[in-house]
Amino acid sequence: MTRLSPYRFAGRTAVVTGAASGIGEHVAHGLAARGSDLVLVDRDALRLDAVAERIRAAHPGAAVETLVADLADRAAVIRTAEGIRERHPAIGLLVNNAGVALGGRFDQVSLAEFEWVMAINFTAPMLLIHHLLPALSAEPGGHLVNVSSLFGLIAPPGQSAYSSSKFALRGLSEVLRGELLESGVGVTTVHPGGIRTRIAQSARIGEGVPPDQVDEQQRAFDALLTYPPEKAAEEILDGVERRRGRVLIAASAKLPDLLARLMPVGHMRLIGMLTAAAGRGARAGAAK
Template sequence: MADRMRLRDRCAVITGAGNGIGAALAHRLAERGCHLALADIRPHDLEATRMSIRERLGDASPPVSLHTLDVADRDSVAALPEAVAERHSRVDLLINNAGVALGGTFEQSSEADFDWLMEINLLGLVRMTRAFLPLLHESDDARLVNISSLFGLIAPPGQTAYSAAKFGVRGFSNALAEELKRSTVGVTVVHPGGIRTGIAQRARAPQGASNAQVEREQKRFERLLRMPPARAAEIIVDAIERRKRRVLVGSDAKVLALVERLMPVGYPAIVERLAR
């Protein structure tokens, strides 16, 4: 096996590919000649991603297929590998990127909203992994890439559901990597910090919150989202090529990961001061 993973003429499945990090990853992989099976719950966003790739690369654009998908829908996830196989001869890369956010504390969050987030951010990722592992095992050099978060390393207040899911992604990925280490399937878990995506605007608000409260929280959160998705995608794709097990994206993720390791109980006070 080569020192670096060769991406040209391989095929990548990307969830949440209609915007943000997912769309940026599609661009970076297309530039490297990787074929793409793009999945998202919003078909018009998927089409926009495909069109922007074509506009950028022209005749050099690789084959791209679009798949409308809700990762919380078990039947849709189970049917996706066959749909992808009909359009592509292989699957070498699965990037589980789809995710949502939920505002409010645990007591402000309804059970239905908490379960909604877990179904997408954790269980959807697990379902996608289970569905595509047989195809990944058929590849001579495959990789599973799971997008966790900075909040899979630290757990701030107001992020109980999101942190529970992203810590779950981290644990699942690390254990699976050990189980697969003698196979041709490698595992990478990614912890992005503040990436400038639309996740804050699309976050589900807690029940009973006023419009003013929701807007205030969105603006506070958006101040922390600084890195352009294109830069985050370049870091992630480089890590895939280098077969890295863990990727910290952004100086905030790197600094806070270190702080948490040094002060696993006392780090919240430092995080609070940094946020101010």
């Protein structure tokens, strides 16, 4: 069986989506510190430019290119990928990190909302991989990172679109891990737990969710996000260097993964009980 040597960061170009904040921002900083040149992609031009300026100031030797793109727009994704490939015929690393969330039961979200999540969380990474694979495999030792989620390990009620997209990305990653091995390209699937990022602020709530439940759902989602994104980024880059096939970040991902393995059908009931108990404890503490 083919065994890949450790990934070499220095002197190679890395493409990172969702680079304007959170995990993507810290992955970009970590890559620059390891000697990589960067192509950073995000839809938020102001935040993206600020990230790029901080990286340039901290790492003057790093080449940092920024691209503003709405990954919900299929044509924009293809244009972005083709432009990257034209300017960078060989890249070392592609990190598909950008993602969005949508709360609400399946019957509470519209088809347009569901498809918006799938477009950004699954279709965009798939298109980027497809168009950039020749560049990723142009030189030996390339690597692909797809950031799935805790909800690519378990599928709780109220996360039909998000879990569907993250399970799909997980499945694609696992297929590619086997298919790309002989060509010398490694694949890492990342399953973050509750990472302290802006995803709660940018999350949408399904149009059919009652108004009195919107704030409650957003607060509950935000309360789960406690793990530092800089630590998550370091764990991802360590996984890339070691060519790990899967990286689970934080106990909030590792414990549910274990329960899902031990109790393939009944794990969600137990997780729901534990989550409800934790929520009651948090509310009691806040009331004191």
